[in-house]
Amino acid sequence: MKRYLLSLLFGCTALPYVCLADSFIVSDIRVDGLQRVSEGTVFNALPLTIGDEVNAQAITEATRGLFKTGYFQDIRLARDGNVLVITVVERPSISSIDIEGNKAIDTEKLLDGLKQEGLAPGEIYEQATLEAIRLQLERQYVAQGRYGAKIESEITPLPRNRVGIKINIKEGKVATIEHINIVGNNIYPNDDLLELFQLQPSGLFSFYTDDNKYSREKLSGDLERLRSYYLDRGYINFNITSTQVSISPDKEEVYITVNIHEGEKYTIRDVKLAGDIKVPEPEMRKLIVVKQGDTFSRKAITKTEEFLARRLGNDGYTFANVNTIPQPHEEDNSVSVTFFVDPGKRVYVRRVNFIGNTKTEDEVLRREMRQMEGSWASTHKIEQSKTRLDRLGYFKEVNVETTPVAGTTDQIDVNYAVEEQASGSVSASVGFSQGSGLILGGNISQRNFLGTGNRVNLGLNTSKSRTLYRFGFYDPYYTVDGVSRGFDVFYRTTDYEEKDISNYSTDVWGGSVTFGYPLSETSNLSFGFGLDQTEVKTGTNTAKQIQEFIDEEGDKYLNYKFNIGWNQSTLNRGVLATRGYSQSLGLELALPGSDLQFYKVNYRGQLFKPLTDSLTLHLKTNLGYGDSIGSTSEMPFIEHYYAGGFGSVRGFKDNTLGPRAIRKDNTDDDPIGGNVLVEGTAEVIFPLPFIRDQRSIRSAVFLDAGNVFDTSCSSDENNCSNVDLGELRYSAGFGVTWITGLGPLTFSLAKALNADSDDETEVFQFALGQTF
Incomplete structure (x- = not known):
């Protein structure tokens, strides 16, 4: 007759082990009820083997060991003679998880979150885990301001001890903020403080800005900005005593109350430096932006800490710490400030690595490095190297990180991660611009030819106004110390009438060599x-001024030119910069022995200045002046400046501003340019909404101004004047540039603000291969 010992779970106590009348020696172990779990898994978790003595303590340890595996929801131990019988009921496995009703949070993110908590197909199902997940999801929706969100789950039993889980989500509406109240402020009015908040009560544009949607994370950021506002103005005892967020019964309106204590304003009594400074103290003191008598400012304190740490980093103390120790004096509301310097060890660079340059050769990146391997790590040189990579214009983005070398305390690796982008101005055989029309031809125009860092222009371009055969080559590192060399040979025919200029054309061939x-x-x-x-060909109705020049100087000119220029750039990127400035000053001179003798002086400058985290002010100017010298009586018309169109004054047709030469038959006049150019632009660059990756696109609202003048106007010209800023033309509008695989695609919508009767306007303008 078989004798079974029932589990105390069902008889003796609430503990899951067998009531034993007496102990026994195990002669065999039998496991019943297994479906997916192997016997080996059971025996590995079981602290009993054949030959062991079974008593109450052994049974307790055995059941605990089996339950810890998490595979079983019920375990029974019994005795059949001297055979230990283990009967188990396995937990079901999860066959599938379906989520419905979610829009605010992606399904993939929800499934990833469930997987991290142990809920995924193939895993063991536990009701407690599912309940914890449900509460966690509800908390996520509450954090988004969806207080009415409900999470319900359905468990469907399936064959072979499996279950299907279905999670139904009712997200509800995001509760909107109806009122924000700050209590306890006597120094600054509510309106001033509420301007610091990203969260705002519902307003006219809330549907677009979403600033009225409550979020716990956004409120935390607003409270931190409020705290910083006071601490930056000397109120070191400022405190947010409490914050109440209440919700209406329908869970759709939120009311926020912030209680604050302002305290007294404190000033700086004295400033000290302490610790192992390493750098001469006078140098360090120059970097301290807080002075005796100043109002205490946490922002200034933090900035000083950054300056001091960065200065130490420039000398190799990459992991230097600078901590501020403020000592308040209640009697006169002042603070003694001590900057304590802990430089740590001087750190050296083991390796400089590059990641992501699939096309550009390592050598091209490495020659831009100012941080060398084997030397001490300099924060300035590491950042300077990053900036130089950005300025190349080959990459959408450049990031740098320093990684400690395992097993050392004084070495790091410097890793530059780059993301390449199209680097050709027009890298295809097709282009278009409104000034030149359809541009056809086989050509290569690359600033990073085959990843070598060299600039190459080769091929044929033809349009309705110009045909160009050209070969150009530029090596920015002709010598290892950065001397550059470039040369260019070309043949060009231009029909200026097709470019909205006067009725003549030119055939030009030539070449040049330039060193930097x-x-x-x-x-x-x-x-x-x-x-x-240059050979000039006139039409049947050429402008009088052009014909007079040809009659005097001829229609063929061989000129020898010398040019010299100075360039400066602190721009953070080579393409679509967002901060810094650049300027260039150049002189072009026709040398003695040339058929035409003249000179031209040009200045170009631009400035990018961030206004906010998302807005940047861009200012630029282009100034030019030229005149004849020697035996040439006047500035050659083929060297004139022109204005209007892209890169100039948008909203006016290309090259149409300024003096206009009267034709022979006196029936019309054509733009002929002048010897003085004045142009300027002010733009506010902003991110386009709904576009995540802004690195290859730029949008801006702009105000352009400019015109062309002539210092020796003739009677055969209309609309001609000496330099007169009152004659500048203005336009305003909106423009976008997108860096595509074919080069920059640019368009603008512009309104001419003060067009004269002789001016030709154009609202919509676009081009492939040109940025604004």
Whole structure:
């Protein structure tokens, strides 16, 4: 007769082990009820083997060991003679998880969260885990302001001890903020403080800004901004005593109350430096932006800490810490400030690594490095190297991180991660611009040719106004110390009537060679020589001024040219910069022996200045002046400046501003340009909404101004004047540039603000291969 010992779970106590009348020696172990779990898994978790003595303590340990595996929801131990019988009921496995009703949180993110908590197909199902997940999901929706969110789950039993889980989500509406009240402020009015908040009560544009949607994370950020506002103005005892967020019964309206204690304003009594400073103290003191008598400012304190740590980092103390120790004096509301410096060990760079440059050669990146391997790590040189990579214009983004070398305390690796982008101005055989029409031809125009860092232009371009055969090559590192060399040969025919200029055309061939010499990290000097031969062909109704010049100087000109220029740039990127400035000053001179003798002086400058985290002010100007010298009586018309269109004054047709030459038959006049150019632009760059990746796109609202003048107007010209800023033309509008695989695609919508009767306007303008 079989004898079974029932589990105390069902008879003796609430503990899951067998009531034993007496102990026994196990001769065999039998496991019943297994479906997916192997016997080996049971025996590995079981602290009993054949030959062991079974008593109450052994049974307790055995059942605990089996339950700890998490595979079983019920365990029974019994005795059949000297055989220990283990009967188990396995927990079901999860066959599938379906989620319905979620819109605010992606399904993939929800499934990833469930998987991290142990709920995924193939895993063991536990009701307690599912309940914890339900509460966690509800908390996530509450954090988004969806107080009415409900999470319900359905468990469907399936064959072979499996279950299907279905999670039904009712997200509800995001509760909107109806009122924000700050209590306890006597120094600053509510309106001033509420301007600091990202969260705002419902307003006219809330549907677009979503600033009235309550979020716990956003409120935490607003409270931190409020705290910083007071601490930056000397109120070191400022405190947010409590915050109440209440919700209406329908869970759709939120009311926020913030209780604060302002305290007294404190000033700086004295400033001290302490610790192992390493750098001469006078140098460090120059970096301290808080002075005796100043109002205490946490922002200024933090900025000083950053400056001091960065200065130490420039000398290799990469992991230096600077901590501020403020000592308040209640009697006169002052603070003694001590900056305590802990430089740590001087750190050296083991390796400089590059990641992501699938096209650009390592050598091209490495020659831009100012942080060398084997030398001490300099924060300035590491950042300077990153900036130089950004300025190349080959990459959408450049990031740098320093990684400690395992097993050492004084070495790091510097890793630069780059993301490449199209680097050709027009890298296809098709282009278009409104000034030149359809541009056809086989050509290569690459600033990073085959990843070498060299600039190459090769091929044929033809449009309704111009045909160009050209080969150009530029090596920015002709020598290892950064001397550059470039040369260019070309043949060009231009029909100026098709470009909205006067009725003539030119055939030009020539070439040039240019060298550049670096003066500093941000500036260089360039100089070069070239020659070109120009043949002018006039039409039947050419402008009088052009015909008179040809009658005097002829229609073929061989000119020898010398140019010299100075360039400076602190721009953070080579393409679509967002901060810094650049400027260039150049002189072009026709040398003695040329058929035409003249000179031209040009200045270009631009400035990018961030206004906010998302807005940038862009200012730029282009100034030019030219005149004849020697035997040439006046500035050659083929060297004139023109204005209007992209890169100039948008909203006016290309090249149409300024003086206009009267034709022979006196029936019409054509733009002929002038010897003085004045142009300027002010833009506010902003991110386009609904576009996540803004690195290859730029949008801006702009105000353009400019015109062309002539210092020697003739009677055969209309609309001609000497330099007169009152004659500047203005336009305003909106523009977008997108860096595509074919090059920059640019368009603008502009309104001419003060067009004259002789001016030609154009609202919509676009081009492939040109940025604004």
